[in-house]
Amino acid sequence: MYKTEIRGPLVLGDKTYGRISQDITAPIDRRAPVWWKAAMAVSLLAATFGVIAMYVTVRYGIGTWNVNNSVAWGWEIINFVWWIGIGHAGTAFSIFLLILRQKWRTSINRAAEAMTVFAVMCAAIYPAIHMGRVWLAFYIFPYPNTRGPLWVNFNSPLFWDFIAISAYLLISASFWYFGMVPDFATIRDKTTSKFKKAIYGFFAFGWTGSSKEWLRYEALSYVLGGIAAVLVVSVHSIVSTDFASSVIPGWHATLFPPYFVVGAIFSGFAMVMTLMIIIRKAYSFQDYITDSHLNAIAKILIFVSLIMGTAYGTEVFMSWYSGNEYEMFTFFKNRITGDYSFQFWAMVTCNAIIPQLFWFKKVRKNLTIAFIISLIINVGMWYERFNIVVTSLAKDYLPSSWTTYSPTWVEIGLYIGTLGIFGIGVLFFFKFIPMIAISEVKGVLNAGKTVHKQH
Amino acid sequence: MQNMTIIGVFDDEQKFVSAMEDLKANSITIKEVYTPYPIHDVFHLLERKTRFTYAAFLYGVAAVIGVLGFLYYTSVIDWPLNFGGKPTNAFPSFIVITIILTILSITILSLFTFSIVARVYPGKTPKMPDIRSTDDKFVMVVDRHSSASAMLKENGATEVYEKEVEYL
Numbered sequence: 001m002y003k004t005e006i007r008g009p010l011v012l013g014d015k016t017y018g019r020i021s022q023d024i025t026a027p028i029d030r031r032a033p034v035w036w037k038a039a040m041a042v043s044l045l046a047a048t049f050g051v052i053a054m055y056v057t058v059r060y061g062i063g064t065w066n067v068n069n070s071v072a073w074g075w076e077i078i079n080f081v082w083w084i085g086i087g088h089a090g091t092a093f094s095i096f097l098l099i100l101r102q103k104w105r106t107s108i109n110r111a112a113e114a115m116t117v118f119a120v121m122c123a124a125i126y127p128a129i130h131m132g133r134v135w136l137a138f139y140i141f142p143y144p145n146t147r148g149p150l151w152v153n154f155n156s157p158l159f160w161d162f163i164a165i166s167a168y169l170l171i172s173a174s175f176w177y178f179g180m181v182p183d184f185a186t187i188r189d190k191t192t193s194k195f196k197k198a199i200y201g202f203f204a205f206g207w208t209g210s211s212k213e214w215l216r217y218e219a220l221s222y223v224l225g226g227i228a229a230v231l232v233v234s235v236h237s238i239v240s241t242d243f244a245s246s247v248i249p250g251w252h253a254t255l256f257p258p259y260f261v262v263g264a265i266f267s268g269f270a271m272v273m274t275l276m277i278i279i280r281k282a283y284s285f286q287d288y289i290t291d292s293h294l295n296a297i298a299k300i301l302i303f304v305s306l307i308m309g310t311a312y313g314t315e316v317f318m319s320w321y322s323g324n325e326y327e328m329f330t331f332f333k334n335r336i337t338g339d340y341s342f343q344f345w346a347m348v349t350c351n352a353i354i355p356q357l358f359w360f361k362k363v364r365k366n367l368t369i370a371f372i373i374s375l376i377i378n379v380g381m382w383y384e385r386f387n388i389v390v391t392s393l394a395k396d397y398l399p400s401s402w403t404t405y406s407p408t409w410v411e412i413g414l415y416i417g418t419l420g421i422f423g424i425g426v427l428f429f430f431k432f433i434p435m436i437a438i439s440e441v442k443g444v445l446n447a448g449k450t451v452h453k454q455h
Numbered sequence: 456m457q458n459m460t461i462i463g464v465f466d467d468e469q470k471f472v473s474a475m476e477d478l479k480a481n482s483i484t485i486k487e488v489y490t491p492y493p494i495h496d497v498f499h500l501l502e503r504k505t506r507f508t509y510a511a512f513l514y515g516v517a518a519v520i521g522v523l524g525f526l527y528y529t530s531v532i533d534w535p536l537n538f539g540g541k542p543t544n545a546f547p548s549f550i551v552i553t554i555i556l557t558i559l560s561i562t563i564l565s566l567f568t569f570s571i572v573a574r575v576y577p578g579k580t581p582k583m584p585d586i587r588s589t590d591d592k593f594v595m596v597v598d599r600h601s602s603a604s605a606m607l608k609e610n611g612a613t614e615v616y617e618k619e620v621e622y623l
Contacts, residue, residue, distance in 0.1 A: 017591035206579025
């Protein structure tokens with residue numbers, strides 16, 4: 001049994017195993033609340049806008065976007081990297097804490113992984129439509145073909161990116177899904193509705209909870225966890241290589257892979273916090289998602305925020321230290337000052353300064369402030385990607401090709417659309433899937449409670 | 456009647472584990488146990504071991520060899536492209552893609568292996584002695600033995616009954 005004195009009990013109140021199943025599956029049995037329906041309506045509306053924007057993009061081509069010869073990458077890559085970043089932390093959170101045997105992950109991992117899957121799905125939309133002729137997207141698969149056979153370029157970070165994201169989506173989704181199998185079995189065996197029994201029974205894969213199943217199940221979790229930990233680090237390193245392998249000032253830096261990985265974990269953890277506060281409040285899960293859980297996430301955010309601040313400082317320092325006039329121009333004339341200085345300072349304020357408020361216990365305990373800060377971080381992370389993509393491209397080596405960039409309604413529509421798709425995914429998750437891993441919480445029910453008796 | 460067994464149902468993990476210890480000390484065979492969450496003591500007591508991780512490692516080794524072979528075939532044999540005079544067998548730039556494809560292969564093969572060895576697949580009808588074991592009961596299937604029922608009750612079983620279990 002897990003013993004902890006530092007973190008206190010992981011599940012509050014005098015709960016029984018039966019009560020845990022009942023509490024967590026209650027939202028599935030209840031009718032959807034009004035706020036859920038309202039949120040779903042808004043998400044559907046947003047997703048419809050996105051689908052229209054996608055149709056316009058595919059029908060008329062990417063000329064409907066405002067990207068141009070200089071700023072060849074606009075909102076699409078910004079939002080792609082933003083979503084991938086958010087999608088990063090779910091699995092990172094779940095897997096790193098699994099490998100480090102941190103049992104406090106149990107109440108949070110399910111929602112974090114769900115967030116990952118939906119965010120990566122949103123991210124995957126961007127490269128597909130960015131190809132222009134999306135119906136030829138299969139060209140990117142390396143398979144023996146009649147075009148030569150012409151193979152894809154295995155040395156290109158863009159191809160690595162495609163494989164890495166596909167692998168990441170598959171591994172995150174399967175890790176998430178297999179985590180849910182025992183919980184689906186619980187619903188299957190508890191429900192009185194024949195329809196639910198059939199549906200959840202199908203998805204429960206005939207799970208019985210025998211020792212043979214649990215043993216292999218744990219082995220599978222650790223194998224997937226172990227290899228996904230490598231993937232978490234490599235996916236965003238590869239995304240950063242898309243930038244860093246070019247010779248564009250502000251991109252061509254060895255700092256990029258760790259900078260991107262940490263940034264991704266930062267935005268994802270912030271999104272985990274946003275979601276956990278919503279779930280805790282909307283479904284009264286205070287006994288499972290305790291103050292201690294949110295406190296731990298806030299502390300991680302402070303630490304990561306300090307790394308982000310250091311990375312921003314390092315970038316600026318290196319541009320000066322390199323003595324390269326283009327690097328210095330990009331950082332000092334086009335980021336810290338100049339047309340895009342607002343975005344630069346918004347990034348610094350949102351990511352490196354405001355999260356420092358978490359040093360104060362009062363701020364960590366006040367969930368309204370914590371919720372707002374978690375949103376601010378994701379706004380800041382969006383500005384970071386804007387800052388990286390647009391400021392380096394808008395003013396390049398030739399003043400004659402200098403330009404400014406602002407999105408068209410199609411580009412904005414695509415972004416709002418992915419927000420809507422993400423919203424729909426998360427809301428379906430709230431309604432039809434146990435938001436907290438039932439079997440895992442049962443395993444840590446007595447954690448932190450029996451310690452004093454034993455001393 | 457050949458498959459008649461004794462089923463012990465428990466409410467508490469610790470009582471369940473101590474009952475298992477008792478039964479084991481008295482050489483009574485525990486055929487299988489069903490629990491709401493994994494308990495490591497159970498694995499030790501039933502001496503359950505899995506070679507799953509070795510299988511995953513072997514998949515990894517095979518995938519590394521396979522991917523590097525495939526890259527060599529496509530880039531050197533089938534369609535050698537001249538990138539500014541660089542060698543076609545560009546091993547260092549193959550490393551990243553090899554890692555990613557290896558992870559992808561291990562994931563897919565591990566999932567299938569799990570499905571096959573643990574016999575869990577979509578739509579399977581579960582076979583278990585007591586369906587409450589996925590909720591809040593710890594269930595033990597024990598060989599019929601004169602003292603088994605008494606021992607289970609002594610250790611705090613809330614219910615003990617006989618049932619035919621033909622699938623173990």
